Amino acid sequence: VDFSTERDYTTVTLRTLSQHRNRAFELLKLALTAPRFDDEPVQRIKAQARVAYERSRASPNALAGERFAQLAYGDHPYGRRASASADSLERIDRAAMAGFTRDLLARSNLVIGAVGDIAPDDLARLVDASFGALPAQAKVVLPAQVTPKTAAQPVVIPFPNPQSIVIFGAPGIAREDPDWYAATVLNQVLGGGGMASRLFEEVREKRGLVYSVGTQLSPYKAASLLSGSLATSNAQVGDALRLVRAELLRVARDGITDTELASAKSFMTGSFPLRLSSNAAIAGMLVAIQNAGLPPDYIEAYPGLINGVTQADIRRVAQRLFARDDYLVVVVGQPAGLGG
Numbered sequence: 001v002d003f004s005t006e007r008d009y010t011t012v013t014l015r016t017l018s019q020h021r022n023r024a025f026e027l028l029k030l031a032l033t034a035p036r037f038d039d040e041p042v043q044r045i046k047a048q049a050r051v052a053y054e055r056s057r058a059s060p061n062a063l064a065g066e067r068f069a070q071l072a073y074g075d076h077p078y079g080r081r082a083s084a085s086a087d088s089l090e091r092i093d094r095a096a097m098a099g100f101t102r103d104l105l106a107r108s109n110l111v112i113g114a115v116g117d118i119a120p121d122d123l124a125r126l127v128d129a130s131f132g133a134l135p136a137q138a139k140v141v142l143p144a145q146v147t148p149k150t151a152a153q154p155v156v157i158p159f160p161n162p163q164s165i166v167i168f169g170a171p172g173i174a175r176e177d178p179d180w181y182a183a184t185v186l187n188q189v190l191g192g193g194g195m196a197s198r199l200f201e202e203v204r205e206k207r208g209l210v211y212s213v214g215t216q217l218s219p220y221k222a223a224s225l226l227s228g229s230l231a232t233s234n235a236q237v238g239d240a241l242r243l244v245r246a247e248l249l250r251v252a253r254d255g256i257t258d259t260e261l262a263s264a265k266s267f268m269t270g271s272f273p274l275r276l277s278s279n280a281a282i283a284g285m286l287v288a289i290q291n292a293g294l295p296p297d298y299i300e301a302y303p304g305l306i307n308g309v310t311q312a313d314i315r316r317v318a319q320r321l322f323a324r325d326d327y328l329v330v331v332v333g334q335p336a337g338l339g340g
Contacts, residue, residue, distance in 0.1 A: 235337070238336060
């Protein structure tokens with residue numbers, strides 16, 4: 001049994017052998033409805049969190065991500081630090097954890113995905129037994145929608161390191177937007193395809209300006225973000241950023257080639273089954289489908305949604321996303337060449 005948290009969701013994962021499933025679901029019910037928060041394990045987890053926070057102060061990637069979120073989202077909850085500081089840990093007591101758990105874990109905001117050696121009727125019985133005792137209605141106030149902020153000039157966090165970490169971003173496209181699938185195909189070509197992406201080819205392979213570079217789309221519940229990152233030596237930060245900006249503007253102006261479009265479609269549809277290669281992966285996909293409000297036949301429909309993307313769609317989305325030069329840029333390191 002594992003509990004994890006992200007910006008928008010708390011996820012509970014249960015994995016058990018078939019012969020132990022009745023007892024496993026009983027234990028899951030206890031974890032959900034009667035958490036104990038005994039002092040010894042709470043103090044142990046707090047100690048681990050303090051160590052993790054102190055380590056993050058020496059991580060350029062963590063510092064860049066925190067500062068980027070603060071600047072992009074401001075006072076919105078998305079702008080808060082994910083790792084707990086020593087001061088904030090001291091303010092978290094048993095009553096606070098019990099109250100938050102009671103307010104959060106409810107049937108109204110619950111989605112379930114289950115895969116395995118079990119008949120539907122048996123699964124329904126176990127699910128009802130484990131989750132039926134939860135409150136009917138959650139008492140969680142969801143954050144308001146927010147548009148990520150942009151900036152005219154890079155923000156630099158001095159850090160004694162021979163290389164710099166760079167994060168850049170701007171408003172993206174929502175998951176429910178009709179242009180979502182075109183945006184995912186475009187991102188695959190531009191920076192989401194790893195060593196096969198255009199940014200990797202132009203900035204690293206041809207010119208050797210970076211160690212790594214990539215982009216991603218993050219359709220959060222309350223915000224849609226387009227972001228990218230790169231790592232390079234301090235001396236090459238300015239040149240690398242200028243080339244990345246030029247490539248983004250080139251995509252906005254010229255789009256992508258027919259070959260790039262066909263290759264991206266082939267890879268995305270061909271690799272999709274790999275996301276369903278285990279029971280855990282399938283269960284996770286079932287939950288993701290529900291969270292995104294997608295139809296039950298999404299898995300079967302996915303190849304058609306990707307293959308249906310046209311060059312006209314790509315050009316429209318490229319203009320929406322990349323016809324700009326005001327990305328929020330955060331650099332952690334001792335960068336050179338940012339003034340040019």
